[in-house]
Amino acid sequence: AEPECGLNTGEKATGEPIVVGGINGNAPPGDFSGGTDAAAAYFHCVNDNGGINGRPIKYIVENDQWNPELAAQVATKLVKDDGVVALVGNGSVVSMAVNAKLYKDEDVMAMASACAISDCYENSNIVSSNQGPLPSGIGALKFAVEELGTEHAACIGFNIPNNGGWACDWAGKYMESVGKKSTALLMDPSAVDLNSVYLQALAEGVDTIMLMLPAGPALGILKVAEEQDGGDTFKWISPTPLYDPTIPAALGDYWDNKLYVNIELGPFNSDGPDNQNWIAVMDKYGEKEDRRDTFSQSGYLSAKFFVETLLKMDSAEINRTNVTKAIKGISGLTSDLLCGPYYVGDFDRHMPNHAGRMVVYSENEFKVVRDCYDIDSSYLEPIREQERQLRLIQ
Amino acid sequence: MYATFGFVAICILVLPLIIDSIWVKVLTSAAIFTLAAYGVSLLYSHLGLVNLSQVALVGAGGWIMLRLNYAADFPFEVNLLISAVITAFIGMVLALPAIRMKGLYLALITLMIAGGFQIILSAIQFPNGGSGFFGVALQSPGEMRRPVIAESDTAYLRYSIVIVVFGIMLAAAHKFSRPGRAWAMIRKSEANAMAAGVNVTFYKLWCFTLSGFLAGTAGGLLAGALKILDAKSFPAGESILLFALAIVGGVGHWMGAVIAGFLYRVLPAIFNNIGIDADLSLVIFGAALLHAIMTAPNGIAGQISTLFQAWGRQNK
Amino acid sequence: MIKISDLTVHFGGVVALDNITVDIQDDIVGVIGPNGAGKTTLINVLSGFVLPDSGAIDVEGVDLLSLAPHRRARWGLARSFQKVQTADNLSVADNIWVSLDTSASIGMRKSAALNRVLEYVGLVDMANVPAAMLNPCQRRMTELARCLVASPRIVLLDEPGGGLSECEVDRLRYVIGNIKANFGAQVLLIDHDVELIRSVCSKTMVLDFGEIIAYGPTETVLQDENVKAAYLGTEIGT
Amino acid sequence: MKAGVLDISDLTVLTPERTVLEEISMTVEPGKIVSVLGPNGAGKSELVLAIAGQMAIAEGSVSIGGTSLADKRPEKIRALGVAAVPEGHQVLSKLTVHDNLQAAGSMHSRKELADAVEGAYAVFPEIRRLENQRAGMLSGGQQQMVALAQAMVCQPKILLVDEMSLGLAPIIIERLMNVLVKLRERGIGILLIEQFTHLALGISDYSYVLNRGRIVFSGYPKELNENPGILHEAYLTV
């Protein structure tokens, strides 16, 4: 299918470019470039289709290489030297914590796509279209409690306060609220011995293991479990990271119908218009080596919402102040990739996406076992309050 | 001599005016790590001792600086001094088990210490204004103060350069006095130094302490520059890298440390800026490191000074 | 004035010094003996680099063994090493200053002492030359100067004549021979150059397998049949 | 060119700072002992290192039996039958004495090696006793014996010895002189650098005197014995 972007005129935009930035983290230990890649593809498509009322988007992407110092430097470059009107598609673990203050001071919005730490959801100038580990993890737990009969879950995460600590802490509160037990098993990110982590769960006597980890280490633990034939000893659940096109090949038959994953956005094979358009945009405008994962969907979504917002503005008055205001004015946008509405608002924290779906690994692919459902967590109290203010819920 | 003054003057007066704000940040980091590299180079050139935990100590200095910042209302300079002194003390304590070791063993024990630091740091994290001893809370970081006279990035760059210059001068002054002579004798032979009445343990510890002091100062400055520090920035591998770059820059000369700081922070930023793939820039960096270690035994600073000498002779 | 009693040193199975008891009174005493006899070990024990298994050393009423090596140096015990040890990146003067740094006297006296000792060993012209530029003989002299500069009470020299040509040994002979007169220190000299020993040492001690096989006036000792058999051989000794 | 002759012509060796050897020409024939004399820093040690391949040759040639040694790696030169004993007790300090000797015979077959090591022990019975000691722990003189033994193990055609008697007891030196004479009888060419001039002259067939990197005299030892002025002049104009 032909992609549909922006004005969809089929004409190249030639006016004065609008400068937009994006920061990704692509170096060991992980490639978080899916969001900016998809945003770049979408912007390219927009520029070929009339741009922002005739003005093309000049999208500058920087790689922070997982280095906080570099993250601060490239953000300064984008915000101060290049004078971007906004940041879109950001996907980086370190950059958000380091740069949140800069964005606030410089009054620039970051419409991120690939967030994994608390700082990304608890700042006034950052809004992400992905859920991050907290809602996704709680979503997975909710499914496990309701459908798999979980009584006591282990949350295996990295011993990093604003990542594993944060997410497992709130997961624990959730379990408590539904009268179940949970145990956080935090490990050093450089820990080599995953076998012990598995045994630790065994020693704790849990019945469910949630892998609050990036895909690589999560796979490592699955492999240990397979070796110990632990596929049925525990119920296995995980937030989104394991939902990735490259995972099925690495899992193998053993995990058939044993591994349940919460997904933050749409299934990759969904027929929804936005999902199909994402595929079309990536096919036509993406690079061959661009990853087609959840982050990519998320980047597409951020870029699309961003463009829709700009298109509503007077193209002569597109500057940082106005763009920031316009982004903060976003409310009630929808997409088949999301289970709920997308909104920003002028708040000191943002988490528009918190309802997800559940899939199970089966016969070399993931099958949806539960469609859109929201989570119950007191973490969301301020968020629900926002939604009430914006009249998105009663 | 004039060249030195000229270099410093250009760095302080001219550079901050003509560069983009990203380069202001990059150069601030480079200046700060110059100081840390000088500490490594001091230990190596005077005593042949290898410290593969310098970046970890920079992290320690930064941790203390942040902690003080949130805990106390002292002026920046006072906090900086306290951080430097405590880090110097840590450096000294860490050196105690290492003091009888030489060469590779010593290097490895410091590497093990750096490895330990990395894990402790990632477990306790850097203070961000939370309560308790560790000062970490799940919140966005609080306000890290800068000196009153150096609030802006540009002013902070100047400020850092001045501190770095003072730090280097303080350390370099040792060379021409009693510790310098003692160190030279110890380096040649510990036995001989003892036979000459030198208290070998004391002077070795002194050098470690001084190097730790520079690392702590660097850490404090870094905390002020970035305002928030991340545990991932101070892994053991970085300490090895900083030592390697100090060698490549050339030990025993301030210029060598400046080159090390440049290679450590400016070069990767340049690679990144001209859009070289991060993986490939790692390859280029590694190759350059290997090449420099193999071809320039006295470091790049050594090559430059040989060049200048040849040039001076020609002009005569 | 060095009183050694029952001194024993083992290195694993090797007995380097075997129950040595001796009083060393003379100004310059030679120590000779076959290779591996324990000469260097004796000096190492005196200067604190090797801990004896048993025994006591009393020097001018001080229990030497209770002091750390650098304290012995400050007390006034100077030594040189079998392999010359000068810090190459320091000048000759700075090499010597290292010893002065640890002594208590004031700056002016120190420079006077430095000049005096430089003149004594004949390195006045070389004072500011880095030690790296010196030839082995000049290095030896620098080392000797460092030993002498801080008014030592005892000087222990380990093969200072090794590798020096005959002319240079003449100069060394003068330097060692006049230490007592110029600096007032007692000297213990190890060397395999029998001529050097003969000409400067009033008394000589001969070690073999860690034991003293002869101790007395140098000439007498050098005529001793045991010493000839163990150490001197037939040609050179005579 | 006669087989097995070490031929050096117009050899020049430079360090970054200065010229250490300048246009040196000399020959060492099989079955002859050639002594090289000269004051400290004359460049004798550099001569040995240059021949052995441990210092770069700037100009001129070094060859054995017509095969050039210039630009050859040290182990190649050793394989061609030129064995050097450099100055300063060079041994493999962490290996035992026995392993030191075994390692020096890597070019031999198992049987040959056993014989060669036996031969070396026969010359220095005192180190056989120390067979299992780490060489670095030996006394200075014992290390020198190990270094000399290593050269003997390789059974060279040409032997270069720098400061042969350094740190050795007179009785050992005497024995070594006899060994050199025996080696000469076996047709081995020897280049000898020795601090005790009279000893060197006593057994050598031909002599060179080096000063400041140049040959200032070459001729028969008799001439030097008869005319000591030549040597003195060389030693004094350092």
Added chain:
Amino acid sequence: MKIYALFLISGLAVGSLYALGGIGLVVLRRATGFLNFAYGAIAAASAMICWQFIDWGFAGPVSWLMSILTGVALSVFFGRFFASGLAWREPVVKAVATLGFALIILGLISFIWDDAARKLVLPTDKIGFRLMEVRITVTRVIAFGASLLIALGMILYLEKTKTGLLMRALANNRAHSALIGIPILRVETIAWALSGALAGFTGMMFGDLVRLDPTIITFMVIPAIAAAICGRLESLFLTFIGGLSIGVAEAMLTLVKTAAPFRSLVPFVVAVLVILWMQRKQRLVFQTED
């Protein structure tokens, strides 16, 4: 009680990987004087090659062979072209030079293989037996057995064979070894090849038993160094013991809840304690040689 046994067995498995790494490091160090920081990177490259060949559908043995060959090739490449140029530098400078090589390899690996999730599976993973309710795969047995056998084999090789002797001579003093006629290039090449083969094997085991992640495998060189320190960078047997103890201690700590997040400190703490214990009697007299 049973749980202790579980952790013991698990710890031995990881410990034998540390031991393998440590042994490879010590062998090279004893033969050439190099401490190879690139050891982990070479192992990582070998593991990735193994995965790649399996992924291309080659038979198991071909892939394993390629993996080991990659280790040998990379190691010998460095040994031949770079190590000899560095031979006269101090041990520490040599060691940091290998860091440059490690960066090159790591950069190339990350460039060639994007970081998709991968899993290295060897046929021996599928076979196993139960011991105290822990299933032990043959791969783990191989890793443990191999590290033991390799330690023993290497001890014999270095102590009893002629090449072994020459290697020790070389590491002790390269210049003097050349002077006494040891064919240093040949001996060194053998040493680099041996250590490369060990790195290849370690990488494959690591990729299978722990994680197929180039960065993690590259930096496993640091705990492997800890194991090597336990053997004073000299003794293969103590390195083996050291590696195992580190692995076991690390696993056991999992049971102490408060200490569990700091488990990864174990290699470093053990290494520092061993060094302190080693020098307990030593006085500050003559400098300890490297």
